[in-house]
Amino acid sequence: FDPTTTGTHPAVIQFTHNDGQVGSPSILNLTGDAIRNAPLLEVREGTTIGPVLASGDTAIGSTVRDLGSVDVSAGNTFPGIIAILNNGTQTLVLGTPVISGVNSADFTLNLANFTANVAPGASTQFDVLFDPVLAGMKDCQVEFTHNDPGNTSPFIVRFIGTGTDPNAVQITTPDLPAGSPDVQYGPMAMAAIQGSTPYVWSVYYGNLPPGLSMSPGGVISGTPTGFGGNYQVIIRVTDQTGATNEKTYTVVVSSALGARKAESGCAAGDSGSSTVLLLLTLLGFLALGVRTIRSRA
Numbered sequence: 001f002d003p004t005t006t007g008t009h010p011a012v013i014q015f016t017h018n019d020g021q022v023g024s025p026s027i028l029n030l031t032g033d034a035i036r037n038a039p040l041l042e043v044r045e046g047t048t049i050g051p052v053l054a055s056g057d058t059a060i061g062s063t064v065r066d067l068g069s070v071d072v073s074a075g076n077t078f079p080g081i082i083a084i085l086n087n088g089t090q091t092l093v094l095g096t097p098v099i100s101g102v103n104s105a106d107f108t109l110n111l112a113n114f115t116a117n118v119a120p121g122a123s124t125q126f127d128v129l130f131d132p133v134l135a136g137m138k139d140c141q142v143e144f145t146h147n148d149p150g151n152t153s154p155f156i157v158r159f160i161g162t163g164t165d166p167n168a169v170q171i172t173t174p175d176l177p178a179g180s181p182d183v184q185y186g187p188m189a190m191a192a193i194q195g196s197t198p199y200v201w202s203v204y205y206g207n208l209p210p211g212l213s214m215s216p217g218g219v220i221s222g223t224p225t226g227f228g229g230n231y232q233v234i235i236r237v238t239d240q241t242g243a244t245n246e247k248t249y250t251v252v253v254s255s256a257l258g259a260r261k262a263e264s265g266c267a268a269g270d271s272g273s274s275t276v277l278l279l280l281t282l283l284g285f286l287a288l289g290v291r292t293i294r295s296r297a
């Protein structure tokens with residue numbers, strides 16, 4: 001047995017013979033369990049039985065790595081805990097985790113429960129806390145190296161959090177209008193209040209529909225292309241202090257096929273109305289003819 005992949009591998013050996021008392025061919029069923037003689041890294045959110053993470057997974061939508069909304073004067077959040085397991089047969093050797101990113105100063109990495117050498121079947125963990133200085137969505141990442149030959153090194157774990165401040169810049173645009181393929185969109189100017197002007201606008205996460213773009217001044221323009229659809233995007237405004245505010249929008253671009261069907265339906269309706277009108281006209285002429293015949297009689 002010399003497997004090339006891990007897991008259970010079944011096989012069958014059979015051979016024919018001339019023993020009339022025993023059925024031919026004789027069949028032997030074989031099974032082998034393949035393991036990897038190496039450390040096997042597994043990273044999970046919250047606990048050793050929490051959701052499994054892949055390196056670089058987004059923190060948006062996570063219940064552990066999104067550290068929530070915190071007032072800028074309130075102090076640290078509850079920590080986001082990351083568990084690291086060794087499901088292999090050799091010791092997992094980890095490099096010291098390091099926090100990085102534009103907003104890394106708003107996060108604190110706690111290594112009090114972290115160990116660099118993790119025995120087979122054992123686990124370790126690190127925690128991240130969030131204490132923002134300015135309003136807006138902040139993000140960072142924690143990186144650590146390891147000796148699992150089958151996994152990406154360094155491994156990247158992303159975190160986000162939102163700082164809140166009632167006096168900071170706020171986006172006031174309630175929603176974004178729908179668009180149509182091959183039809184000029186807007187231009188649509190975003191609006192905000194408070195904070196320190198001038199504002200700088202950008203797309204924080206997601207994408208505007210193909211063919212549309214947003215200027216640093218907050219103007220969305222262009223001509224949608226493609227077949228239509230719903231596009232979710234998080235738009236960010238940044239004021240002069242560096243404080244930000246983000247808001248999620250859904251931009252609906254109608255289907256070109258649906259528009260053609262609608263036009264076809266209108267044409268059919270007009271045709272039907274014309275037919276009815278023609279029949280009424282003919283009935284009128286017939287009625288007039290009957291009255292004329294009766295008059296002559």
